[in-house]
Amino acid sequence: MFESAELGHKIDKATYDKEEPKLREALLNAQFDLAQKAKFPVIILIGGVDGAGKGETVNLLNEWMDPRHIQVHATGEMSDEERDRPPMWRFWRALPPKGKIGVFFGSWYTEPIVQRVLKKSSAASLALDIEQINRMEKMLTDEGAVVLKFWFHLSKDAQKKRLKALEKDPKTRWRVTKFDWERFELYDKFRKVSEHTLRETSTAEAPWIVVEGSDARYRGLTVGKMILESLRKHLATQSKATVAKAPPLQAAIDGIDVLDKLDMTQVIAKKKFDTELEKYQGKLALLTRNPKFKKIAVVAVFEGSDAGGKGGAIRRITGALDARHYRITPVAAPTEEERAQPYLWRFWRNVPRIGRFTIFDRSWYGRVLVERVEKFCSEADWMRAYGEINDFEEQLTNNGAVVVKFWLAITKEEQLRRFKEREKIGFKRFKITEEDWRNREKWDDYERAVCDMVDRTSTEIAPWTLVEANDKNFARIKILKTLCDRIESALKKVK
Amino acid sequence: MFESAELGHKIDKATYDKEEPKLREALLNAQFDLAQKAKFPVIILIGGVDGAGKGETVNLLNEWMDPRHIQVHATGEMSDEERDRPPMWRFWRALPPKGKIGVFFGSWYTEPIVQRVLKKSSAASLALDIEQINRMEKMLTDEGAVVLKFWFHLSKDAQKKRLKALEKDPKTRWRVTKFDWERFELYDKFRKVSEHTLRETSTAEAPWIVVEGSDARYRGLTVGKMILESLRKHLATQSKATVAKAPPLQAAIDGIDVLDKLDMTQVIAKKKFDTELEKYQGKLALLTRNPKFKKIAVVAVFEGSDAGGKGGAIRRITGALDARHYRITPVAAPTEEERAQPYLWRFWRNVPRIGRFTIFDRSWYGRVLVERVEKFCSEADWMRAYGEINDFEEQLTNNGAVVVKFWLAITKEEQLRRFKEREKIGFKRFKITEEDWRNREKWDDYERAVCDMVDRTSTEIAPWTLVEANDKNFARIKILKTLCDRIESALKKVK
Numbered sequence: 001m002f003e004s005a006e007l008g009h010k011i012d013k014a015t016y017d018k019e020e021p022k023l024r025e026a027l028l029n030a031q032f033d034l035a036q037k038a039k040f041p042v043i044i045l046i047g048g049v050d051g052a053g054k055g056e057t058v059n060l061l062n063e064w065m066d067p068r069h070i071q072v073h074a075t076g077e078m079s080d081e082e083r084d085r086p087p088m089w090r091f092w093r094a095l096p097p098k099g100k101i102g103v104f105f106g107s108w109y110t111e112p113i114v115q116r117v118l119k120k121s122s123a124a125s126l127a128l129d130i131e132q133i134n135r136m137e138k139m140l141t142d143e144g145a146v147v148l149k150f151w152f153h154l155s156k157d158a159q160k161k162r163l164k165a166l167e168k169d170p171k172t173r174w175r176v177t178k179f180d181w182e183r184f185e186l187y188d189k190f191r192k193v194s195e196h197t198l199r200e201t202s203t204a205e206a207p208w209i210v211v212e213g214s215d216a217r218y219r220g221l222t223v224g225k226m227i228l229e230s231l232r233k234h235l236a237t238q239s240k241a242t243v244a245k246a247p248p249l250q251a252a253i254d255g256i257d258v259l260d261k262l263d264m265t266q267v268i269a270k271k272k273f274d275t276e277l278e279k280y281q282g283k284l285a286l287l288t289r290n291p292k293f294k295k296i297a298v299v300a301v302f303e304g305s306d307a308g309g310k311g312g313a314i315r316r317i318t319g320a321l322d323a324r325h326y327r328i329t330p331v332a333a334p335t336e337e338e339r340a341q342p343y344l345w346r347f348w349r350n351v352p353r354i355g356r357f358t359i360f361d362r363s364w365y366g367r368v369l370v371e372r373v374e375k376f377c378s379e380a381d382w383m384r385a386y387g388e389i390n391d392f393e394e395q396l397t398n399n400g401a402v403v404v405k406f407w408l409a410i411t412k413e414e415q416l417r418r419f420k421e422r423e424k425i426g427f428k429r430f431k432i433t434e435e436d437w438r439n440r441e442k443w444d445d446y447e448r449a450v451c452d453m454v455d456r457t458s459t460e461i462a463p464w465t466l467v468e469a470n471d472k473n474f475a476r477i478k479i480l481k482t483l484c485d486r487i488e489s490a491l492k493k494v495k
Numbered sequence: 496m497f498e499s500a501e502l503g504h505k506i507d508k509a510t511y512d513k514e515e516p517k518l519r520e521a522l523l524n525a526q527f528d529l530a531q532k533a534k535f536p537v538i539i540l541i542g543g544v545d546g547a548g549k550g551e552t553v554n555l556l557n558e559w560m561d562p563r564h565i566q567v568h569a570t571g572e573m574s575d576e577e578r579d580r581p582p583m584w585r586f587w588r589a590l591p592p593k594g595k596i597g598v599f600f601g602s603w604y605t606e607p608i609v610q611r612v613l614k615k616s617s618a619a620s621l622a623l624d625i626e627q628i629n630r631m632e633k634m635l636t637d638e639g640a641v642v643l644k645f646w647f648h649l650s651k652d653a654q655k656k657r658l659k660a661l662e663k664d665p666k667t668r669w670r671v672t673k674f675d676w677e678r679f680e681l682y683d684k685f686r687k688v689s690e691h692t693l694r695e696t697s698t699a700e701a702p703w704i705v706v707e708g709s710d711a712r713y714r715g716l717t718v719g720k721m722i723l724e725s726l727r728k729h730l731a732t733q734s735k736a737t738v739a740k741a742p743p744l745q746a747a748i749d750g751i752d753v754l755d756k757l758d759m760t761q762v763i764a765k766k767k768f769d770t771e772l773e774k775y776q777g778k779l780a781l782l783t784r785n786p787k788f789k790k791i792a793v794v795a796v797f798e799g800s801d802a803g804g805k806g807g808a809i810r811r812i813t814g815a816l817d818a819r820h821y822r823i824t825p826v827a828a829p830t831e832e833e834r835a836q837p838y839l840w841r842f843w844r845n846v847p848r849i850g851r852f853t854i855f856d857r858s859w860y861g862r863v864l865v866e867r868v869e870k871f872c873s874e875a876d877w878m879r880a881y882g883e884i885n886d887f888e889e890q891l892t893n894n895g896a897v898v899v900k901f902w903l904a905i906t907k908e909e910q911l912r913r914f915k916e917r918e919k920i921g922f923k924r925f926k927i928t929e930e931d932w933r934n935r936e937k938w939d940d941y942e943r944a945v946c947d948m949v950d951r952t953s954t955e956i957a958p959w960t961l962v963e964a965n966d967k968n969f970a971r972i973k974i975l976k977t978l979c980d981r982i983e984s985a986l987k988k989v990k
Contacts, residue, residue: 058818063810067823067856074819079576105818171777174784282666289669315558323553323600324569328562336831361562 001195001202005153005212009222016217023224024064030231031101035069038099038340040144040234044227045107048152049190050183051162051176052213057152058105060220061227071096075106084353086395087111088136092348097340098144108133109197116193117186126193130200135391141205142384143342146234149206150223151198152213156187162214257451258466264411267471280480281320287487288321292494294355297401298487301363304408305446306436307418309469309476313408314359316476317483321357331362343367343377343385344392354400364389365405368453373445386456393462402490403462406479407450408469412443496690496697500648500707504717511712518719519559525726526596530564533594533835535639535729539722540602543647544685545678546657546671547708552647553600555715556722566591570601579848581890582606583631587843592835593639603628604692611688612681621688625695630886636700637879638837641729644701645718646693647708651682657709752946753961759906762966775975776815782982783816787989789850792896793982796858799903800941801931802913804964804971808903809854811971812978816852826857838862838872838880839887849895859884860900863948868940881951888957897985898957901974902945903964907938 011019034042044061046054058072073094082090088108096102112129115121121129137147154162163180166172183190202208211222268276287293300317302310318326329350338346344364352358367385371377393403410418419440422432439446458464465482469475506514529537539556541549553567568589577585583603591597607624610616616624632642649657658675661667678685697703706717763771782788795812797805813821824845833841839859847853862880866872888898905913914935917927934941953959960977964970 055818059813062813062818062823067806067809068825068827072818072822076819079574081574081576171773171780174781278666285666286669311562314562318554318557323550323557323567324571327567328557330563332563 001198001208001210002153002155002191005210006155006158007212008214009212009218010215011217011221013217016221019221023221023228027064027224027228027231028066030228030235031066031069033235034101034231035066035099037235040146041096041098041340042101042146042148042227042231043096043140044101044103045109045147045149046103046105046152047107047109047113047150048194048211048213049154049159049187050180051159051166052152052154053216053219054105054152054213056216057150057219057223058103061103061223064224065101069099070101070103072103072105075104075110081353084355085351086399088132088395089348089351092345095341095345097337099340108136109201113190113193113197117190126197130197132391132395133201134203135387137201137203137206139342139344139384139388139391142380145342146230147206148227148230149201149208150226151194151208151210152219153210154213156191158214159184159187257447258454259409259447259451262409262466262468264409264414264468264470266468266474268473268477270473273473273477276477277316277480280477280484281316283484284317284320284480284487287484287491288325288357290491292491293487295400295494296487296490297352297354297396297399298357298483299352299396299401299403300357300359300483301365301403301405302359302361302408303363303365303369303406304467304469305410305415306439307415307422307432308408308410309472310361310408312472313406313467313469313476313479314361316480317359320480325355326357326359327352328359328361331360331366343381344388347392351396352401364392365453365457368457369446369449370439372449373442386453389457390459390462393457393459397461402486404483404486405458405462405464406467406482407454407464408467408475409450410469412440414470415440496693496703496705497648497650497686500705501650501653502707503709504707504713505710506712506716508712511716514716518716518723521723522559522719522726523561525723525730526561526564528730529596529726530561530594532730535641536591536593536835537596537641537643537722537726538591538635539596539598540604540642540644541598541600541647542602542604542608542645543689543706543708544649544654544682545675546654546661547647547649548711548714549600549647549708551711552645552714552718553598556598556718559719560596564594565596565598567598567600570599570605576848579850580846581894583627583890584843584846587840590836590840592832594835603631604696608685608688608692612685621692625692627886627890628696629698630882632696632698632701634839634879634883634886635837637875640837641725642701643722643725644696644703645721646689646703646705647714648705649708651686653709654679654682752942753949754904754942754946757904757961757963759904759909759963759965761963761969763968763972765968768968768972771972772811772975775972775979776811778979779812779815779975779982782979782986783820783852785986787986788982790895790989791982791985792847792849792891792894793852793978794847794891794896794898795852795854795978796860796898796900797854797856797903798858798860798864798901799962799964800905800910801934802910802917802927803903803905804967805856805903807967808901808962808971808974809856811975812854815975820850821852821854822847823854823856826855826861838876839883842887846891847896859887860948860952863952864941864944865934867944868937881948884952885954885957888952888954892956897981899978899981900953900957900959901962901977902949902959903962903970904945905964907935909965910935 034040046058048054061070062072071094075090078090091104091108094102094104112121112126112133116123116126140147163176163184167176198208198210209226211219213219288298302314304310314328318328334346338349347360347364350358350360364385367377367389368382372382396403419432419436454464454466465478467475467478529535541553543549556565557567566589570585573585586599586603589597589599607616607621607628611618611621635642658671658679662671693703693705704721706714708714783793797809799805809823813823829841833844842855842859845853845855859880862872862884863877867877891898914927914931949959949961960973962970962973
């Protein structure tokens, strides 16, 4: 992969001086169009060999481009807020919105490569990282982002020469540290691991661009032109797939689905309910105060038919929790800042730190429920969402979170009864809107979407619990009990 | 202050059962109006004696209110991202937007009181904290926020009884820890410090509401009704002062201002410029790589006439910096999320951690420049902004930041020359817009605003540097030199 970047590429000063102003003007033009049309973000990753001009290139981009629409993110040491969340969280929080350019100086490649070079991680773990990165980049490009990955390369010889030259000049001496020479010792190993990683992550959507780093003029013009061409191409086409390539989802031919199999007649009588409620709330209180809880987190997701009883069920849970340690995140329409980001961004934004209890009242499943049924997004968008969601939940789980997902199912008749009741009771009036009545008309479409969702996202690590919720008592106890069981088994695994 | 909260207030069950549903409906109604009109946020602070029902009250509010529009923030231990910024940062990041209710369980009062009780801070330092809190709350209410401060009180005797009762019941035993009993030993001291703090912070805009905490029904209804009344009152009036009560700003009667006194003929010739540039960039490079730099931060603010040369000056600075450690924050129009917050929120959002170098290309001074001249805000708003800005910069400074502010001044003739030049050169075309020409027509109004700004915000801790910028070389060197001097003297003070 690096052969072409060891040829000693060079651009002479005269050529550079002629090309640079033109390139700069064209880049500003393209950037201006990008900001105006604001249909997609541009994500530029800067990686490569130390001393190959990564920092200089970032400075050059800052100089050429309009600083109002470009933002550089340098990935240094993680803060504790970052360490307490899945590794990708720090990148999600720094993603550029549509219309802007985000430069990642050091990226999601840095840790996996460095850890492997230093033998702090296994080949298998690198393989998993690579897989995750490919899924992340696939998601970004599917969302319309332009992902440009630059790898600055120097041959071993060239790197040595460059470090020595920098060291000799008093004005640049500070830039070479003992650390750089230690890194240099690892050149061969670094090259091998990088080569492997680049190969495995050079996808059709986001291929690597390897740039020889020894000549500043060559390096600068190469990167500038590549960015320009990408911007132009994407501004010209801007097409996003709207029809999924996958075969359409089909209901089982005998017409039986998971919701049909629920026994909706199950009830718990008042007296038994009171005893059980006390029992499980007490248990939940103790489990969440267990010192080991600091090593896990709970992400409880509530979805369900309108009037399914989510709010009441959530209150039975929070009643057992310390008000300092839980947070309810109600999911409403996205804000302007959220709309300028990939779909999952607004949920990443609210990903809890380890040791916390977070309840999502509606969730990322909106993508495959309301957005699918109401056609707020294209078929291609919601079809790929299943995989993206599974990825997201896997990252939460890998970080120690227990992901518990509840679907509160009621029958169409029970919903009607509750709607009518709500219209009568004062403080419940706000719970029923025109929209609820409209949604009800699409009952069958929603059922269909729910069944597909369960089929595609009920995973071993984050299974769905379908809750028969015609009887509120029954639903609340089932939910509390499920939560307790899941937390209990997670705590057992904590060393 | 606590006498009325030691009378043994009680509400019987029958009364509570009658009142509660009505209160709840009224609260939901008010909350609905708040969300619909979305003209102001509601900030509820919960403080007081341990065991006086703070957590229960927060749970009750969560149960009564629509969870989509209320958010609880519990202030636990600081994260390192919080520790690396001014203490108020963690509260700024959690402020509710307009139309929403934010409950702070533990607030900006917790640390000052606890530190003083534990004798980890002096009376003088508590006095400073109190002053800062009063200014913060003044700013919030000036911005239209409703600030409700509840203090839950228990007499010493009642606290003891309550702790013992909790301890006796196996279901609530977990809630009482050794830590609670240690705190109880400090009751008298705690009472004294709290009493003092409450007295000094019970302002006309945000008075404390002391609630006796022993009876849950009394406590709940009291808080609920107080919130309801406040919401109703503010929804009914919603008036914000638009005319400042202060006397109008007047130019000096002899017509001489700080800008008139600048010698705009100063120049630096090319050759000298090259030497000086190298000298000061080298110096800046070394200063920012000094290990002591990790203990300070630089916040460099660039304001100036249109075409004053901010961008070029900034690039001469960043050229000397490590691309990993600086960030340029260009200030454009606020986003929807930012518009729903107090004016300074979007700058607090970008407050750098300690050890970083942040450049603001335009800044919070927009409030007293463009927003004043173009009448985007009322006179009352920009008049109070001077004080708010001084507060903000003081907090940055107290946290170790060096705040360096540059005004790049050019003459009206020079601006015209540059505008015309920009229209000719391709890659500079984007720097000149219709708006620039329009602003130029208000040249005198802007000059006036600049002089007032310098008079009122050039402080000992964060002085303005007026830069004679008709000659770009002169301006760039003056800026670099000023920056170096300020950083150098800050580093000297680092132990």
